[in-house]
């Protein structure tokens with residue numbers, strides 16, 4: 498979507514249709530499996546128990562929404578045999594009509610990563626971690642030039658116990674090596690997070706650090722913004738604007754937060770924020786816009802996983818559609834003349850427009866269910882998976898008592 502001038506009213510449906518035609522959002526494989534908190538795990542009868550079931554669920558979300566044609570993969574959780582699992586992935590892609598998406602290396606579970614992975618003081622451990630990154634690049638290539646999406650848990654918990662400076666150098670070295678292995682059409686996305694699991698310093702804590710590391714690594718490295726990974730009050734849309742301006746925005750992990758990295762349904766706490774982010778993207782002329790990978794990063798412990806995912810895709814579409822209704826030409830004039838209230842009314846007016854009837858029309862025009870959540874409830878899919886997977890999930894909860 499380029500710059501446009503028509504607002505809500507005449508032309509609104511066209512704008513919403515054009516916006517939705519160009520909007521796709523990737524779902525995470527880990528959003529369909531049983532997960533929990535560090536206090537325990539609550540199992541759901543219908544949760545996916547295998548890679549095939551994750552693809553089956555993702556395929557169902559895409560059938561209902563028409564907007565989520567790919568599923569992000571977490572290497573250790575989904576591909577225990579690394580590249581060896583690629584033929585199976587290709588079979589699943591065909592069978593369920595969804596493609597493999599971003600490849601997420603896992604550098605936070607192995608015991609050896611207790612003090613870090615690519616920023617670990619041990620050269621040997623860093624070497625293992627880099628080898629995993631390189632394997633992930635190869636998996637991405639074998640799957641058709643997929644983005645390698647890197648998030649690190651690296652950091653420390655006690656002041657003075659680690660050299661932050663040395664760790665910067667180790668990160669630069671490892672990410673540079675990984676970048677050098679990327680195929681011509683592959684990208685490396687660098688994700689940041691201010692804290693958790695590290696509670697004193699995190700090696701890639703914010704967008705400045707992620708951006709510097711990405712730039713140092715090379716032109717195929719971009720920054721990934723996870724909306725849950727910011728300290729309270731942070732102006733995320735301003736970060737997005739900067740990253741667009743610098744042609745350094747690679748993608749998003751969407752979820753919402755009230756306190757920290759809560760993995761709440763996108764738009765459930767602050768839908769206006771996501772609208773503001775989408776607005777900055779829609780007014781931008783940055784070449785980065787074309788490459789933005791929109792992804793959901795949510796794993797619901799309490800809500801039904803299928804319902805949560807369908808609801809999230811629908812909410813993202815609605816907020817994107819609202820942002821497409823901002824009368825950009827009018828807003829630009831009002832910004833220039835500092836007509837604050839009028840400018841804000843144009844902006845807010847789009848946010849408060851009920852786009853649901855137009856989104857429904859878009860679905861009907863594309864022969865999709867006009868109410869995906871209702872269709873999910875009535876279609877029998879959840880009963881089917883509860884029945885098929887119930888026994889497998891019966892003992893999958895956990896308790897620390």
Ligand code: PSV
Pocket residue numbers: 527601648688690723750758794
């Ligand atoms: C870390 O909190 C994160 O946002 C990273 O993207 C991980 O890959 C994902 O969550 C899944 O745990």
Ligand code: MN
Pocket residue numbers: 648688723750794
């Ligand atoms: Mn994330």
